[in-house]
Amino acid sequence: MLHIVNKSPFENRTLDSCLRVAINEPGAALLLIEDAVYAASKSGTFESAMKDALGKVKVYALWPDIEARGMQDRVIEGIKMVDYGGFVDLVAEHSNCQSWL
Amino acid sequence: MSSVELNGKSYETDEEGYLVNLGEWDEDIAAYLAEQEKVDMTPSHWEVVNFLREYYNDYQIAPAIRVLTKAIGKKLGAEKGNSKYLYELFPYGPAKQACKIAGLPKPTGCI
Amino acid sequence: MGEEMTESTGGIDFEDEDASGVIKKFMFVNRKAPYGTIYALESLEVVLISAAFDQDVSLIFMDDGVYQIVKGQHTKAIDVKNFSPTYRALEGYDIEKLYVEKESLDQRGLTEDDLLVDVQVMSSAEIAKIMAEQDVVISF
Numbered sequence: 001m002l003h004i005v006n007k008s009p010f011e012n013r014t015l016d017s018c019l020r021v022a023i024n025e026p027g028a029a030l031l032l033i034e035d036a037v038y039a040a041s042k043s044g045t046f047e048s049a050m051k052d053a054l055g056k057v058k059v060y061a062l063w064p065d066i067e068a069r070g071m072q073d074r075v076i077e078g079i080k081m082v083d084y085g086g087f088v089d090l091v092a093e094h095s096n097c098q099s100w101l
Numbered sequence: 102m103s104s105v106e107l108n109g110k111s112y113e114t115d116e117e118g119y120l121v122n123l124g125e126w127d128e129d130i131a132a133y134l135a136e137q138e139k140v141d142m143t144p145s146h147w148e149v150v151n152f153l154r155e156y157y158n159d160y161q162i163a164p165a166i167r168v169l170t171k172a173i174g175k176k177l178g179a180e181k182g183n184s185k186y187l188y189e190l191f192p193y194g195p196a197k198q199a200c201k202i203a204g205l206p207k208p209t210g211c212i
Numbered sequence: 213m214g215e216e217m218t219e220s221t222g223g224i225d226f227e228d229e230d231a232s233g234v235i236k237k238f239m240f241v242n243r244k245a246p247y248g249t250i251y252a253l254e255s256l257e258v259v260l261i262s263a264a265f266d267q268d269v270s271l272i273f274m275d276d277g278v279y280q281i282v283k284g285q286h287t288k289a290i291d292v293k294n295f296s297p298t299y300r301a302l303e304g305y306d307i308e309k310l311y312v313e314k315e316s317l318d319q320r321g322l323t324e325d326d327l328l329v330d331v332q333v334m335s336s337a338e339i340a341k342i343m344a345e346q347d348v349v350i351s352f
Contacts, residue, residue, distance in 0.1 A: 024340035098349040160301035168304045
């Protein structure tokens, strides 16, 4: 399934909870949008957690949100960028999805 | 918002005539609300009204009709646990009429 | 049923969604504490309404959502309705699949005995599996 997170991991533990569940499912994908794109930061607190996750599930970030926040040069390698069309494709490709509030 | 005066006691009701404050309910206001609904209260009517009050007290919601019939069947016997029986007692809908008389809020998705 | 429909409509095939009686798996994920925000109560209302549509409904309580079903809630002094007894009505609505994530209980020093309804306690891995099987997942 596709997991969508939109909260900054620095003020909210949603990403932790999502990963705790998602990494158990081989076909799972994680899409970071809105303030959750800060989790994609190189050399931040979440780098090791994101690298662990990358070994188990596919991780995507929404490019317009990355760009808006000036994050374009600091994204952890392996996290794939998608635009709005790519967001729609991800939703369509997976059998179901969950937006973690 | 309006209010009803009975025997020197005042009861607040909403625009549809439902009792606003559940705690104000007593048999006087129940009888008054039944009269408004043109329901002639018999022991069978009181049985359902009291059942609804107990259900609300236990679960803090007015039950959906399907849940109500099942629960009544379980407690009062299968011959009463069907919507036909309840509609005979409360022709304009058990939830609408019986809940109103019992002083409960209008149930979600009610009949 | 699908075949009959094809025959009676002269070979026009309806999508599953259009056929009556299709039962989908709906999962409600509850992750918020009960009184700080409106999410928990809203979720409960949606769950109760969903019962009227005869779908395969399940609920997960994880993170602060486990506090929704903790025993001993008394809300009189904060002047908010205590809706915790309503979770006990779910059984009467034929909603019997209540799952709780063990990790969330452990983090909060809670056990199954602290909960006011019968639940199945599951690991994150088991939750992941059951979530992936759903047709629709709704988060609160």
